[in-house]
Amino acid sequence: MFNNPVRPEPHKILKIIPQTKLEWTFRIENNIPVKHGQFMQLSIPKVGEAPISLSGFGKGYADFTIRRVGKVTDRLFSMKEGDYIFLRGCYGNGWPFEKLKDKNVVVIAGGTGVSPVKSLIDELFDRSDYAKEIYLIFGFKNSNSILFKDELEKWKKAGYFHVVYTLDNEKYSGWQVGMVTNFIKNIPFESFKGNYECLVVGPPVMMRFVGKELIVNSVPEDKIWMSFERKMSCAVGKCGHCRIDETYVCLDGPIFNYTIGKKLVD
Template sequence: MNNPVKPKARKILEVIPQTTNEYTFRLENNIPIKHGQFMQLSLPKIGEVPISVSDFGDGYVDFTIRRVGKVTDKLFHLQKGDQIFIRGCYGNGWPIEKIKEKNIVIIAGGTGVSPVKSLINALYNDPNYAKEVYLIIGYKDCKSILFKEDLKKWKLARHFHTIYTLDNAEYKDWNKGMITEFIKEIPFHSFDKNYECFVVGPPIMMKFVGEELLNNNVSEENIWMSFERKMSCAIGKCGHCRIDEIYVCLDGPVFNYTIAKKLVD
């Protein structure tokens, strides 16, 4: 009988420092992945954590991890050639089938850029899949900026319209201000209702981004959000991520706003 929670060892192909407390771990991988899904990463005798996939390709998968606890602290001591155990992929990802030939608005903050990074790169690599791509990406300050090289290439893409901002700090070629301040610059009126909005970041950020999108006459049905709330087992058995009848690990982590707006503890 197949054990649904049995992890498999994967070798670290590369460790890429992003900031002082955030590294990208590239692991060997042959498991099918959808944009927006997550996996369970573990170390024997230490513990297990759910981590969103930040990118993937032929033979590899990337996880961009913040050093915040027992398991992640031990991960940061690992090097190329060491092993990490993984299981998954889990959850429902971004609704790729809904975005073909549409205008795409992606709003992400902080480490919330990770769960949407692979999708952004897919749209970058296939400029004919969607129409125009509008990115609003925000970080706290210049020391917390992730994926600097990707940010540069996205900015140069003809079909991308980028707004990069820092919450309350000045930085060359970056805006200053909260993400919500720049939503009004997205030309929703010109989309003729042919668009989808993807939002991911800290819960308080997503709350205010959702409200501001509605203030700009964006339909609830066209807003999608990614939640990473208290997931533990990833298969709906432990109940840690349950909100009413919703299991974030099974029914999410990506939800339409019509459901996401009700996901409050």
């Protein structure tokens, strides 16, 4: 069979897991090799196509946590388990998982930005001897927008996980109140003696301020990795929709070291 990198193939929806009123996780059959932080193109014939990061994967499946916004996701949210959706990919470079070996790992994520880093955290949880201590700072707008509640509680109970979960302006049992940037100063970077990496993902404004706050706390730029969320179309560097200056997010990213990512300003 001719291997066409832009040809979608049908895949069955195995399971649908509501996270919030607007975000659902779709577990879709998949045997395509994937990496943490990569994305695939989901399409519905005669409706359209959308690039979606993986929120999890395992033998025979891939998870996509999707917000209902636009005609493609509207139609997707009307589908049922057993229906078929079209996929192509995987695309992108993914998180530098191999760099996390035997290091302390700091993950700072906001809102739906938790999705592109969830599979990586799942593996760090399952492989407790891979990295050292894990520090999570996750922020959501309010209690109705919290994703992956079961997983958040599971990670919180792990002895080598140090977590801060926060809501912007709402009090919620066991959670902090405030922006994620407020809690960066509490991470013991000096005690790491340079043996750490920071992963950041979320809305562009959030990532900008998180990057600045990490620098204020003496984190070297090359220790910071960011996932750039940007509307893509072809995913193979042909259409130019994701081009920023001379950089194609779909080909060169979506994960960038801060030494490069700080320059990617629209």
